[in-house]
Amino acid sequence: MVETLTATPVRHDTKNGKAAAKPPRRKRQLLPYLLLVPAILLELLIHIGPMIVGVIISFYHLTQLYLANWRHAPAAGLDNYRVALNVNGAAGKALLHSFTVTLTYTVLVLGFSWLLGMTAAVLTQRAFRGRAIVRTLFLLPFALPIFASVITWNFMGQRDTGVINHVLVDQLHTQTTRPFWLIGPNSFPMLVAVTIWRTWPFAFLIISAGLQSIPDELYEAATLDGAGVMAQIRRVTLPLLAPVNRVLFVVLFLWTFNDFTTPYTLFGDTPPVQADLISLHIYTTSFTTWNFGTGSAMSVVLLLFLLLVTGIYLIVTNRRSDNA
Numbered sequence: 550m551v552e553t554l555t556a557t558p559v560r561h562d563t564k565n566g567k568a569a570a571k572p573p574r575r576k577r578q579l580l581p582y583l584l585l586v587p588a589i590l591l592e593l594l595i596h597i598g599p600m601i602v603g604v605i606i607s608f609y610h611l612t613q614l615y616l617a618n619w620r621h622a623p624a625a626g627l628d629n630y631r632v633a634l635n636v637n638g639a640a641g642k643a644l645l646h647s648f649t650v651t652l653t654y655t656v657l658v659l660g661f662s663w664l665l666g667m668t669a670a671v672l673t674q675r676a677f678r679g680r681a682i683v684r685t686l687f688l689l690p691f692a693l694p695i696f697a698s699v700i701t702w703n704f705m706g707q708r709d710t711g712v713i714n715h716v717l718v719d720q721l722h723t724q725t726t727r728p729f730w731l732i733g734p735n736s737f738p739m740l741v742a743v744t745i746w747r748t749w750p751f752a753f754l755i756i757s758a759g760l761q762s763i764p765d766e767l768y769e770a771a772t773l774d775g776a777g778v779m780a781q782i783r784r785v786t787l788p789l790l791a792p793v794n795r796v797l798f799v800v801l802f803l804w805t806f807n808d809f810t811t812p813y814t815l816f817g818d819t820p821p822v823q824a825d826l827i828s829l830h831i832y833t834t835s836f837t838t839w840n841f842g843t844g845s846a847m848s849v850v851l852l853l854f855l856l857l858v859t860g861i862y863l864i865v866t867n868r869r870s871d872n873a
Contacts (some may be wrong), residue, residue, distance in 0.1 A: 607845035629846035647830040655805045660745045666752025691750035699814040702743045706730035736824040761792035
């Protein structure tokens with residue numbers, strides 16, 4: 550009869566030649582949480598703290614008169630929210646227009662960015678000569694600093710000296726006059742085009758990573774069954790990429806809807822009405838008209854909307870994945 554003996558794991562101390570016990574299990578379990586403490590503190594300092602302050606400010610009539618000592622600003626209650634949400638008033642009507650522009654902008658950028666990223670990822674999935682160079686070129690717009698890349702588009706979109714009008718008017722002769730690209734009706738298509746140019750490489754990167762997890766045997770089996778390229782994408786690629794696409798859509802939606810740097814760099818702090826995104830609108834309300842209370846209320850409403858949309862999207866997509 551053989552008995553199984555259990556002993557406390559030991560490790561050998563090479564310096565003293567003695568056996569030393571492993572660190573207690575409780576300490577090993579606490580180590581990951583201790584390593585997270587600096588990140589949590591920075592998150593509280595950079596994001597959570599200002600967010601709480603913004604919510605508090607939204608309940609005060611905070612203007613430039615009380616900026617030096619905002620705690621003494623008169624209480625507003627829900628007045629700032631009533632002003633922001635009253636679509637019959639000037640502020641509410643302007644916010645609704647900005648929300649509509651932002652929602653249209655987000656849908657267009659998200660859709661075309663995903664489509665371009667998906668197409669590029671599928672075309673570069675199989676190995677070919679120069680694939681690494683092609684992928685690197687695709688990622689350049691995303692790797693460039695936002696300010697440097699968007700300010701270049703600003704120069705390109707100038708009416709008299711821009712490259713866009715030089716190509717369209719002087720080279721291709723598609724226009725009889727030089728259109729304005731940074732003001733007026735053309736400002737919105739310009740903003741959408743610039744944002745898609747910057748965003749689709751990120752979609753390409755994420756989808757390419759997701760495609761690496763799909764076994765080649767599935768495509769080979771689909772080919773033997775007579776499935777063409779589009780049938781393979783529809784029946785193999787898209788179903789297996791569903792978890793990746795769910796996360797990608799949420800990230801792109803939040804990034805695009807909250808985008809401030811791109812429109813601000815392209816148009817400055819006075820965007821045209823056709824490209825008045827809600828991020829710039831809140832900035833103008835807060836730092837141009839010095840109405841920080843109303844601007845904070847608009848920010849809180851925007852935050853609640855994004856949380857609601859994200860929550861509904863995740864619930865619906867998770868239910869579909871569970872039923873599949």
